[in-house]
Amino acid sequence: MLSSSYQSETSGSQAGRFGTTHWSIVLKAGQGADGALVRLCQIYWPPLYWYIRRRGHAIHEAQDLTQAFFAHLLENRALGGVAPSKGRFRSFLLVSLKHFLDNEWDKARTLKRGGGQMLISWDHLKPEDRELLEPCEQMTPERIFNRRWALMLLERVMNQLRNECVASRKRERFEKLKDYLTGDAAEKSYQEIAAQLNMSEGAVKVTVHRLRRRFGELVRAQIARTVDSPEEIDDEIRQLFAALT
Amino acid sequence: MTEKMKCSSCGNEIERDVSFHQCPRCLLNLGFWRGTEDSADGALWDAGSDGERRLGLVDYEILERIGRGGMGVVYRARQLSLDRVVALKMIGLGELASPAALARFRREAEAAAKLEHPNIVAIYEVGEHGADPFLVMRLVEGASLAQKLREFASSVGYDPTQRERAPKESRRQLKIARLLAVVARAIDYAHERGVLHRDLKPSNILLDRDENPHVTDFGIAKLLDEETALTQTTELLGTPSYMAPEQAAGKAVSRTADVYSLGAILYELLTGRPVFDGKRPIEILRRVMEQEPTHPGMFNELLDRDLATICLKCLEKDPERRYGTALEFAEDLERWPALFFACSVGPLGIRRWRA
Ligand SMILES: Nc1ncnc2c1ncn2[C@@H]1O[C@H](COP(=O)(O)OP(=O)(O)OP(=O)(O)O)[C@@H](O)[C@H]1O
Ligand SMILES: [Mg+2]
Numbered sequence: 001m002l003s004s005s006y007q008s009e010t011s012g013s014q015a016g017r018f019g020t021t022h023w024s025i026v027l028k029a030g031q032g033a034d035g036a037l038v039r040l041c042q043i044y045w046p047p048l049y050w051y052i053r054r055r056g057h058a059i060h061e062a063q064d065l066t067q068a069f070f071a072h073l074l075e076n077r078a079l080g081g082v083a084p085s086k087g088r089f090r091s092f093l094l095v096s097l098k099h100f101l102d103n104e105w106d107k108a109r110t111l112k113r114g115g116g117q118m119l120i121s122w123d124h125l126k127p128e129d130r131e132l133l134e135p136c137e138q139m140t141p142e143r144i145f146n147r148r149w150a151l152m153l154l155e156r157v158m159n160q161l162r163n164e165c166v167a168s169r170k171r172e173r174f175e176k177l178k179d180y181l182t183g184d185a186a187e188k189s190y191q192e193i194a195a196q197l198n199m200s201e202g203a204v205k206v207t208v209h210r211l212r213r214r215f216g217e218l219v220r221a222q223i224a225r226t227v228d229s230p231e232e233i234d235d236e237i238r239q240l241f242a243a244l245t
Numbered sequence: 246m247t248e249k250m251k252c253s254s255c256g257n258e259i260e261r262d263v264s265f266h267q268c269p270r271c272l273l274n275l276g277f278w279r280g281t282e283d284s285a286d287g288a289l290w291d292a293g294s295d296g297e298r299r300l301g302l303v304d305y306e307i308l309e310r311i312g313r314g315g316m317g318v319v320y321r322a323r324q325l326s327l328d329r330v331v332a333l334k335m336i337g338l339g340e341l342a343s344p345a346a347l348a349r350f351r352r353e354a355e356a357a358a359k360l361e362h363p364n365i366v367a368i369y370e371v372g373e374h375g376a377d378p379f380l381v382m383r384l385v386e387g388a389s390l391a392q393k394l395r396e397f398a399s400s401v402g403y404d405p406t407q408r409e410r411a412p413k414e415s416r417r418q419l420k421i422a423r424l425l426a427v428v429a430r431a432i433d434y435a436h437e438r439g440v441l442h443r444d445l446k447p448s449n450i451l452l453d454r455d456e457n458p459h460v461t462d463f464g465i466a467k468l469l470d471e472e473t474a475l476t477q478t479t480e481l482l483g484t485p486s487y488m489a490p491e492q493a494a495g496k497a498v499s500r501t502a503d504v505y506s507l508g509a510i511l512y513e514l515l516t517g518r519p520v521f522d523g524k525r526p527i528e529i530l531r532r533v534m535e536q537e538p539t540h541p542g543m544f545n546e547l548l549d550r551d552l553a554t555i556c557l558k559c560l561e562k563d564p565e566r567r568y569g570t571a572l573e574f575a576e577d578l579e580r581w582p583a584l585f586f587a588c589s590v591g592p593l594g595i596r597r598w599r600a
Pocket of ligand 2: 314448449461462
């Protein structure tokens, strides 16, 4: 229902208003509300990290730089000075990161000594790191950033959907059916799954349909947090789609 | 090296950097889905099927967006089961707030839902949509005090050549004092039931068509409280202008913090400017903690001195020196016009306040 409601929203009245959740958290960082910003870093680091990697920094340096960039966002109370007129959160982070890498990071590196805090845990970055970069070898750093952004978004939506299913004690259904989010299975596999889940074949199909629908809603809801107005959601989906092609 | 997988739907290769091993393009495409078919309701499972509980929002049809704040979006919505129009506030912080903060939010909201007062916006339901909490409350048709601020502050700025302005200005002050007294009584009612507001500001005071105030968002600021020391942004750029200094400093707050906020709202209505201003939230915060407010009479020569004194008493840095309860503040406001008019020309000189 939320996704459909976006269509009926009155445009204009809020246009250009700066107030999505994520934006306001960045702004709040200017007031010292660091806890939420730290969470934001924990969510948004991957595209930033991969962008830095693509600019030629080695693994550890890229990790340090990602960390330093967020520390810079946190420490630099000048965030209040970020012109919040309009714009997407994604572009904001990318522009800030570029600016940071071009102008600020030497300064930040010296500043960070002594007071640096660990914001991101790198534990789950495995050695195949290099392999992950491989599909992107011909891409520009911006392209990688956007691709990573899209993948991160989908990954989070997938987790959210899983959590919702688990919360309704439907974990098994989710695990068995998630592969069909993107396309139907052969009739035979639906029959098999239906038998395994002790459901009718029709019920399995309805469930798949619902999972898809819900996935789509969650995608829109995620994106809604990073754009200025609901009218921009479709366009943001298109841009992310382009980044994946 | 393993073979690359292909998407069964679009036939494209699924690259190795896709951790969930499904075609990201086809997944993203699902985002274009619009809920026009069946009773698009955001619920994953039918209510009743296998005795599942509903996922909260099924009962609400969203009509339009009313406004957006720091933590979420407020919609006008129809509650289908009861066929009534309500205000639905989606809090978009689910994943950013810690589970403990969410649990606390729920407790607070449930406490606030117990408040029944003509000047407090009734909460009908507290629920969760996915990771995001939502609140359903009475819809107040009108505008928030934030939207009406200018109107209230309109005749500030006294020009001595315009003597005829004086009566209009005293009527304005009277109207403001009455409004704040009503709000303060509502706050006191909540305090008596153990509920602090914590985020009193003009956008949380809704005015109905007859200009009766309705206070909303009780306790909600706490969602981020523990980890942030601060509460939240205002409508625009997160002006912490209404926050008590002890709250700004991240210390424990009591009802006198709400009394401070009431005073800050009164101050702005009387003078047309916030108690402390600054280019950046952090500057404002520093002033809230360190500077004394400018006497409101500085900005408005026609401001009654007793009313100014009442206002400044709320804004004392030391919570002990403020009104101990919102009720005391309300009572002083209610007594004030009698004194004001008894003397007809005002100012009355300085009254003595209880220690
Ligand atoms: N129950 C309601 N009835 C009618 N309008 C409402 C109601 N609740 C909120 N609003 C409107 O929606 C707007 C947004 O409210 P919201 O509480 O999300 O943000 P805010 O109060 O401006 O800022 P913050 O999120 O910092 O509290 C308000 O300014 C108000 O005009
Ligand atoms: Mg509010």
